[in-house]
Amino acid sequence: MTKADLTIRPITARDEPDWRRLWTAYLAYYETTVPEAVYATTFARLLSDDIREPRGLLALAEDRPVGLVHYIFHRHCWRIEDACYLQDLFTDPAARGQGVGRALIEAVYGAADAAGCPAVYWLTQEFNYAGRMLYDRVGVKSPFIRYNRPPK
Amino acid sequence: MTKADLTIRPITARDEPDWRRLWTAYLAYYETTVPEAVYATTFARLLSDDIREPRGLLALAEDRPVGLVHYIFHRHCWRIEDACYLQDLFTDPAARGQGVGRALIEAVYGAADAAGCPAVYWLTQEFNYAGRMLYDRVGVKSPFIRYNRPPK
Amino acid sequence: MTKADLTIRPITARDEPDWRRLWTAYLAYYETTVPEAVYATTFARLLSDDIREPRGLLALAEDRPVGLVHYIFHRHCWRIEDACYLQDLFTDPAARGQGVGRALIEAVYGAADAAGCPAVYWLTQEFNYAGRMLYDRVGVKSPFIRYNRPPK
Amino acid sequence: MTKADLTIRPITARDEPDWRRLWTAYLAYYETTVPEAVYATTFARLLSDDIREPRGLLALAEDRPVGLVHYIFHRHCWRIEDACYLQDLFTDPAARGQGVGRALIEAVYGAADAAGCPAVYWLTQEFNYAGRMLYDRVGVKSPFIRYNRPPK
Numbered sequence: 001m002t003k004a005d006l007t008i009r010p011i012t013a014r015d016e017p018d019w020r021r022l023w024t025a026y027l028a029y030y031e032t033t034v035p036e037a038v039y040a041t042t043f044a045r046l047l048s049d050d051i052r053e054p055r056g057l058l059a060l061a062e063d064r065p066v067g068l069v070h071y072i073f074h075r076h077c078w079r080i081e082d083a084c085y086l087q088d089l090f091t092d093p094a095a096r097g098q099g100v101g102r103a104l105i106e107a108v109y110g111a112a113d114a115a116g117c118p119a120v121y122w123l124t125q126e127f128n129y130a131g132r133m134l135y136d137r138v139g140v141k142s143p144f145i146r147y148n149r150p151p152k
Numbered sequence: 153m154t155k156a157d158l159t160i161r162p163i164t165a166r167d168e169p170d171w172r173r174l175w176t177a178y179l180a181y182y183e184t185t186v187p188e189a190v191y192a193t194t195f196a197r198l199l200s201d202d203i204r205e206p207r208g209l210l211a212l213a214e215d216r217p218v219g220l221v222h223y224i225f226h227r228h229c230w231r232i233e234d235a236c237y238l239q240d241l242f243t244d245p246a247a248r249g250q251g252v253g254r255a256l257i258e259a260v261y262g263a264a265d266a267a268g269c270p271a272v273y274w275l276t277q278e279f280n281y282a283g284r285m286l287y288d289r290v291g292v293k294s295p296f297i298r299y300n301r302p303p304k
Numbered sequence: 305m306t307k308a309d310l311t312i313r314p315i316t317a318r319d320e321p322d323w324r325r326l327w328t329a330y331l332a333y334y335e336t337t338v339p340e341a342v343y344a345t346t347f348a349r350l351l352s353d354d355i356r357e358p359r360g361l362l363a364l365a366e367d368r369p370v371g372l373v374h375y376i377f378h379r380h381c382w383r384i385e386d387a388c389y390l391q392d393l394f395t396d397p398a399a400r401g402q403g404v405g406r407a408l409i410e411a412v413y414g415a416a417d418a419a420g421c422p423a424v425y426w427l428t429q430e431f432n433y434a435g436r437m438l439y440d441r442v443g444v445k446s447p448f449i450r451y452n453r454p455p456k
Numbered sequence: 457m458t459k460a461d462l463t464i465r466p467i468t469a470r471d472e473p474d475w476r477r478l479w480t481a482y483l484a485y486y487e488t489t490v491p492e493a494v495y496a497t498t499f500a501r502l503l504s505d506d507i508r509e510p511r512g513l514l515a516l517a518e519d520r521p522v523g524l525v526h527y528i529f530h531r532h533c534w535r536i537e538d539a540c541y542l543q544d545l546f547t548d549p550a551a552r553g554q555g556v557g558r559a560l561i562e563a564v565y566g567a568a569d570a571a572g573c574p575a576v577y578w579l580t581q582e583f584n585y586a587g588r589m590l591y592d593r594v595g596v597k598s599p600f601i602r603y604n605r606p607p608k
C-alpha cells in the first residue's frame with residue numbers, strides 16, 4: 001500500500017459496523033469496554049452537526065476502513081477559540097506501518113484549522129511506546145501529566 | 153486561619169478585580185500572559201449560565217479572595233455524561249499551607265457531582281512538586297502524558 | 305542556624321551511634337530496613353582506606369550530627385576515571401530548610417574533584433518532590449530511568 | 457535465525473575489532489564518541505581478571521558478533537554483596553528482533569548470580585521506546601530517575 005491509497009473522511013451513518021469494530025479494538029487496547037448505550041450515544045454524537053459534539057474521521061486503505069480518530073472541541077480559558085482534544089486514535093494492527101496514524105492526526109490538524117481552533121492536543125500512556133514513536137514525529141511531548149479524581 | 157474561615161463560592165461579576173489579580177498571578181507561574189480580550193472573554197464566560205462555558209470558583213479566607221479554580225465540562229466518547237476538566241487552580245502564595253487548594257479541588261468534585269459528571273481530571277507539569285504534593289492526596293496520578301501539535 | 309554553623313566532615317569511628325540513627329531514618333523513608341550485618345559491614349567499609357569502598361560524610365549543625373551522605377566510586381566504560389555514585393543522602397527532618405542537603409552534595413562534588421573523578425550522579429524517586437526541589441538547583445535531571453532485574 | 461544459533465560468551469582479546477565496531481555503533485546511538493585512550497583502557501579492563509573492572513559479553517549469531525553488553529560490579533551500602541550495573545547494551549540493527557538483547561541481559565543475570573551479586577540494574581532514556589519494549593519484559597521499571605552534577 002502506498003500513501004496514495006489512503007483516504008481520510010468523516011464518519012457517516014453507514015460506517016457504523018466498521019466504526020464499532022475499530023473502536024472496540026481500540027478500547028480493548030486500554031483493556032476496557034463500554035456499554036451498548038455508549039456505542040449508540042457516541043455514534044449519534046459523531047453524526048451530529050453540533051461542533052461541540054465529538055467529531056470522527058475514518059481512514060480507508062483501498063476503500064477498506066483501517067483506522068479512526070475521535071476529537072472534541074472544548075473551551076479553553078487561556079484563549080478565545082476552543083481547544084481540540086484528540087481523544088481516540090486507532091489503526092487496525094494489520095494496517096500498521098503505513099502512515100495511517102499520522103494521516104489521521106494530520107487530518108485532525110486540518111479539521112482544527114478549518115474550525116479556527118488550531119491548538120490540538122492528546123494524552124497517551126507514558127509506556128505507549130509504539131504510539132509515542134509516531135507522536136514524537138507529528139507532535140511535541142509536553143511536561144504535563146494527568147491526575148484523576150479518585151474512584152469513589 | 154482554620155478551615156472554618158474558608159469559603160468557596162462561584163465567581164460573580166463584582167469579583168472581577170480579585171479574579172484578574174489571582175489569575176494573572178497563576179498565568180505568571182506558567183510564565184505566560186494573555187491579551188485583554190482573553191480576560192474579558194473568559195470572565196464573561198465564567199458568568200454565563202451555559203454549562204459548557206468555563207465555570208469558576210473563588211476561595212475566600214476571612215472574606216478575602218485568596219484562590220480560584222476554573223473547570224470545563226466537555227464531551228467524552230467513552231461515556232454519556234461529560235468529563236470535567238479542572239484547568240486552572242491557584243492559591244495566593246501568602247495563603248498557602250492552609251488547605252485552600254484542596255478545598256477548591258473538593259468544591260469542583262462537588263460541582264461535578266451536582267452536574268451529574270463526576271469524572272474530574274487535571275493536568276500538571278511533572279516538576280510542579282508543590283502542586284503534586286497536594287494532588288497525590290486528593291487525586292490519583294495516571295500514566296497519561298500530554299502531547300501538543302507543534303507550533304506552526 | 306546560619307550556614308556558617310554547618311560543618312561537613314568524613315564519618316569517623318566515634319560517629320557510629322549518630323550514623324546509625326541518621327541512616328536508619330533514611331532507610332525508613334524508603335520503607336526499608338537492613339539487617340545488623342549490613343550496618344556493621346557498611347560502617348566498616350565507610351572507615352576503610354580503600355577508595356572503592358563506600359565513602360561517607362557527616363553534616364554537623366552546631367556540632368550536632370544532622371545529616372549524612374554515602375558515595376561510591378566505580379568504573380565507567382565511557383571514561384578512564386571512575387564515576388561517583390551518590391547513593392544515600394539524608395537530613396534530619398528537624399534540620400531541614402537550612403542548606404544541609406545542598407552542603408552535603410557540594411561536599412561530595414569536592415571529594416569527587418579531589419579524587420579526580422568529577423562525574424557525580426544520583427538516583428531519586430520521581431515523586432520525591434522535596435528532594436527534587438533541591439536537586440533541580442544543585443544538579444541536572446537526565447532522561448534516564450532505572451530498571452531492575454525482577455525479584456526471583 | 458533461531459535462538460539456538462545464538463551464543464553469548466565473554467569478550468576475548470581477539471574480539472577487539474568486532475567489539476570496537478559494535479561499541480562505536482552503541483555510542484553513536486547516544487550521539488557520543490570516546491577518545492582512543494578510552495577504547496584502549498576499557499578494552500584492557502574488560503580482559504582483566506579483576507571483578508571490579510568492567511565485564512563484557514559478546515553475542516554471536518551463527519558465529520558472527522552481533523551484540524555486546526558491559527556490566528560493572530560495585531559496592532552498595534544497603535547490602536553486603538555488590539550490585540551489578542549493566543551499563544552498555546547493544547544489538548546490531550541488522551540482527552534485531554531475534555532475542556539478542558534479551559539473551560545478553562539474561563547472560564548478565566547468570567553472571568551476576570555466579571558472582572553472588574544477583575541484584576542487576578540498568579538505566580535507560582525514558583524515550584528509548586524500542587529498548588523499553590524489551591526491558592518491560594525482562595526487567596521491572598522503578599520510579600528512580602537520574603540526576604547528574606551540572607557540567608562545570
